[in-house]
Amino acid sequence: MFRSIITALSAAAIMTAAAQTDFKPEEHSTFTTDRPDGRYTSSRAIAHQLMASKPPRLQYKSTFDATQAAEWRKEMSAAMARVMNHPDTATVEKPQLTGTWQRDGYRLERWESYPFAQAVVPFLVLVPDGVSASNPAPAIMCIPGSGQTKELLAGETRVDLDSSETKPTRNAQAYEFVKQGYIAVAVDNPACGEPADLEVISGGGGWDYVTFSRALLELGWNYLGYASYVDQQILNWMRTMPEARRDRIVVSGFSLGTEPLMALGLMNPDIYAFVYNDFLCTTRERALVMTLPDANGRRPWPNDISHLIPEFLVEFDFPDIVAALAPRPVICTEGGLDRDFKTIADAYATSGAPEAFEYHHYAKFVDPADRVPIDTMPAGINRDTFFRLANVDPPRHYFKSEHVLPWLKKILAD
Amino acid sequence: MFRSIITALSAAAIMTAAAQTDFKPEEHSTFTTDRPDGRYTSSRAIAHQLMASKPPRLQYKSTFDATQAAEWRKEMSAAMARVMNHPDTATVEKPQLTGTWQRDGYRLERWESYPFAQAVVPFLVLVPDGVSASNPAPAIMCIPGSGQTKELLAGETRVDLDSSETKPTRNAQAYEFVKQGYIAVAVDNPACGEPADLEVISGGGGWDYVTFSRALLELGWNYLGYASYVDQQILNWMRTMPEARRDRIVVSGFSLGTEPLMALGLMNPDIYAFVYNDFLCTTRERALVMTLPDANGRRPWPNDISHLIPEFLVEFDFPDIVAALAPRPVICTEGGLDRDFKTIADAYATSGAPEAFEYHHYAKFVDPADRVPIDTMPAGINRDTFFRLANVDPPRHYFKSEHVLPWLKKILAD
Numbered sequence: 001m002f003r004s005i006i007t008a009l010s011a012a013a014i015m016t017a018a019a020q021t022d023f024k025p026e027e028h029s030t031f032t033t034d035r036p037d038g039r040y041t042s043s044r045a046i047a048h049q050l051m052a053s054k055p056p057r058l059q060y061k062s063t064f065d066a067t068q069a070a071e072w073r074k075e076m077s078a079a080m081a082r083v084m085n086h087p088d089t090a091t092v093e094k095p096q097l098t099g100t101w102q103r104d105g106y107r108l109e110r111w112e113s114y115p116f117a118q119a120v121v122p123f124l125v126l127v128p129d130g131v132s133a134s135n136p137a138p139a140i141m142c143i144p145g146s147g148q149t150k151e152l153l154a155g156e157t158r159v160d161l162d163s164s165e166t167k168p169t170r171n172a173q174a175y176e177f178v179k180q181g182y183i184a185v186a187v188d189n190p191a192c193g194e195p196a197d198l199e200v201i202s203g204g205g206g207w208d209y210v211t212f213s214r215a216l217l218e219l220g221w222n223y224l225g226y227a228s229y230v231d232q233q234i235l236n237w238m239r240t241m242p243e244a245r246r247d248r249i250v251v252s253g254f255s256l257g258t259e260p261l262m263a264l265g266l267m268n269p270d271i272y273a274f275v276y277n278d279f280l281c282t283t284r285e286r287a288l289v290m291t292l293p294d295a296n297g298r299r300p301w302p303n304d305i306s307h308l309i310p311e312f313l314v315e316f317d318f319p320d321i322v323a324a325l326a327p328r329p330v331i332c333t334e335g336g337l338d339r340d341f342k343t344i345a346d347a348y349a350t351s352g353a354p355e356a357f358e359y360h361h362y363a364k365f366v367d368p369a370d371r372v373p374i375d376t377m378p379a380g381i382n383r384d385t386f387f388r389l390a391n392v393d394p395p396r397h398y399f400k401s402e403h404v405l406p407w408l409k410k411i412l413a414d
Numbered sequence: 415m416f417r418s419i420i421t422a423l424s425a426a427a428i429m430t431a432a433a434q435t436d437f438k439p440e441e442h443s444t445f446t447t448d449r450p451d452g453r454y455t456s457s458r459a460i461a462h463q464l465m466a467s468k469p470p471r472l473q474y475k476s477t478f479d480a481t482q483a484a485e486w487r488k489e490m491s492a493a494m495a496r497v498m499n500h501p502d503t504a505t506v507e508k509p510q511l512t513g514t515w516q517r518d519g520y521r522l523e524r525w526e527s528y529p530f531a532q533a534v535v536p537f538l539v540l541v542p543d544g545v546s547a548s549n550p551a552p553a554i555m556c557i558p559g560s561g562q563t564k565e566l567l568a569g570e571t572r573v574d575l576d577s578s579e580t581k582p583t584r585n586a587q588a589y590e591f592v593k594q595g596y597i598a599v600a601v602d603n604p605a606c607g608e609p610a611d612l613e614v615i616s617g618g619g620g621w622d623y624v625t626f627s628r629a630l631l632e633l634g635w636n637y638l639g640y641a642s643y644v645d646q647q648i649l650n651w652m653r654t655m656p657e658a659r660r661d662r663i664v665v666s667g668f669s670l671g672t673e674p675l676m677a678l679g680l681m682n683p684d685i686y687a688f689v690y691n692d693f694l695c696t697t698r699e700r701a702l703v704m705t706l707p708d709a710n711g712r713r714p715w716p717n718d719i720s721h722l723i724p725e726f727l728v729e730f731d732f733p734d735i736v737a738a739l740a741p742r743p744v745i746c747t748e749g750g751l752d753r754d755f756k757t758i759a760d761a762y763a764t765s766g767a768p769e770a771f772e773y774h775h776y777a778k779f780v781d782p783a784d785r786v787p788i789d790t791m792p793a794g795i796n797r798d799t800f801f802r803l804a805n806v807d808p809p810r811h812y813f814k815s816e817h818v819l820p821w822l823k824k825i826l827a828d
Contacts, residue, residue, distance in 0.1 A: 047629035197458035202711025215461035220725035297616025311634035
């Protein structure tokens with residue numbers, strides 16, 4: 001229990017004794033063993049082998065016929081429901097409207113949902129002028145990226161909407177959607193923005209996703225389970241909105257927001273379409289190949305524990321999940337490996353809707369000659385190399401309205 | 415996926431706008447809400463409420479009679495086996511002896527166990543001179559604290575035992591035991607010492623328990639599950655040692671090592687006795703009360719994810735587990751709350767073996783007048799206050815041979 005004390009007291013001697021001063025990380029980029037029996041002594045290497053030997057149970061197979069694919073999608077949905085582990089909703093009360101503001105061409109509403117007896121989760125609703133129960137519109141749930149808030153999505157400058165101004169930045173997807181005539185529902189991700197703890201009032205900088213996630217993990221839950229549960233309650237309410245077309249509910253996730261999108265997508269077959277605004281990658285492969293240590297001999301992990309969902313990666317991975325959304329329309333806006341897009345395209349073709357899947361690479365990698373033609377990520381790389389090989393252009397990570405808006409217009413034309 | 419980029423880009427504006435320059439952590443030591451309906455907006459507060467509303471399923475009850483207590487112990491054992499989630503052992507091969515060295519009064523052996531097809535886990539065995547199949551001795555598995563190694567437990571200076579010298583420090587419990595005539599089996603904890611990854615060869619300082627734990631958690635496993643599984647294979651082998659008294663196998667854990675001790679204890683009813691060398695606390699309570707934020711508004715978590723065992727704390731807590739070891743002898747050497755010791759003493763009395771439980775406070779808190787007489791930890795404290803209220807004297811955290819050796823002599827007298 002006294003980790004820091006003990007480490008300081010007793011590890012130093014052993015480590016100093018054995019330390020080399022000429023450690024070269026690139027010589028240890030992957031796990032190796034010089035034992036004749038091929039066994040590893042390093043616990044970290046053993047855990048790596050355990051993960052490597054356990055591919056996801058529900059990987060999409062290009063050999064599926066339409067019937068097998070349909071059966072597989074059901075299993076994917078059941079597995080997602082299991083790992084998301086939503087609590088029963090006996091204490092959930094109906095969302096309440098807490099305020100309305102007229103903006104330029106639309107009505108901005110603030111609502112509160114009550115996903116637990118002790119909780120309030122506010123969300124924003126943007127309804128275009130002229131949309132009503134007798135003239136309903138498609139409704140798009142907008143889920144922000146890490147560090148983003150529902151106010152940012154709505155193009156607002158403040159949580160207090162009485163004093164807020166509308167000044168949309170380029171990630172204001174809810175604002176963009178309402179301007180196109182769609183209802184937009186902007187949610188927060190847990191532990192950020194209005195649902196944050198003390199970060200705003202302390203002015204301490206950054207949002208603490210991790211401690212919140214840790215508390216959930218102790219209970220056998222996880223960040224995405226909570227996020228998708230909270231979003232699910234708002235989605236349930238969207239289905240009851242008189243102004244919304246219940247048969248045209250769309251979920252749009254940016255970056256971190258693609259994770260709840262995937263969870264909701266598998267668990268709610270009535271969602272009509274999906275905007276996946278991030279690069280697409282195989283998360284398990286990312287963890288397995290990003291093993292290049294730093295100068296201190298520490299190998300990285302791709303992300304923090306707000307992305308930890310125990311048993312998620314033994315069930316499926318991101319490309320499998322997007323493939324399982326077939327035949328429902330999906331747009332992926334920020335590239336990835338052609339290998340993964342081929343998998344998803346195959347699933348859409350098998351489901352009889354090849355045109356329902358659209359994807360775009362980052363501008364920098366639109367020309368196939370600029371993409372590294374690989375089917376397997378090489379082991380022993382770092383984050384930068386991973387991004388490069390996955391055709392990712394980090395500084396250009398933003399909401400790709402230039403792809404999304406025309407696509408929505410097409411799929412929501414009727 | 416681009417957490418750091420996004421956070422930097424888009425959170426700054428909102429946070430700066432709302433930041434107060436006069437944040438006083440002590441004014442926010444607990445979770446509060448000024449809403450009339452008592453609901454919380456903070457995700458972290460909501461997670462706290464979820465945890466607070468979910469006491470462990472298998473808490474020990476002082477109302478148990480002997481029959482109910484026996485039934486409860488079976489449930490505790492089953493729950494521990496479930497959360498430890500040991501894999502099947504089809505590929506486990508028998509441990510092999512890899513070297514023997516004569517030391518002053520005992521034989522030092524190095525063994526290797528093979529808990530997975532890809533893995534080797536070395537351990538040390540110290541056999542007193544004169545102990546043999548025809549003159550067997552009790553055998554004590556020694557599990558080190560965080561940052562400690564099996565070599566440290568054995569009083570050795572190096573992993574390479576050919577060049578190692580015997581220079582025991584005060585935490586060399588295996589050395590102390592063999593000097594008393596007991597067989598000592600010294601193991602490493604995962605990810606530290608010989609099972610470390612690159613820490614020793616890089617000389618980078620510290621041991622990386624966290625990345626290893628993260629890999630396991632992704633797979634639905636956890637650090638303690640792995641540690642107890644690896645230790646279990648060595649325990650299985652100890653039962654076959656000709657020189658060991660199979661009816662006198664003891665497990666002795668120091669600090670971090672008390673966690674595998676508890677797991678092994680519940681899952682192996684044939685372990686004869688336990689040395690619990692740490693303070694005892696209710697881990698869930700610790701997480702619930704340590705909510706005093708730092709100057710940046712961050713509330714702490716008591717420990718890192720090597721201590722994260724999903725669903726552990728919804729099943730039981732440390733005092734429950736020690737109580738469930740009744741009627742087998744246990745010594746707790748470094749205090750805790752009298753409340754918790756009373757619980758355990760009650761369980762031992764109910765099992766008909768009140769004398770089998772012994773506990774000692776830190777010297778500083780031996781006088782009851784020096785202990786804060788509380789039954790409930792106050793909310794909103796930090797680590798230092800928690801330690802003070804739990805009667806912990808961190809600088810005096812070491813292997814308490816002064817209590818342990820006389821106690822072992824007593825319980826192993828026959």
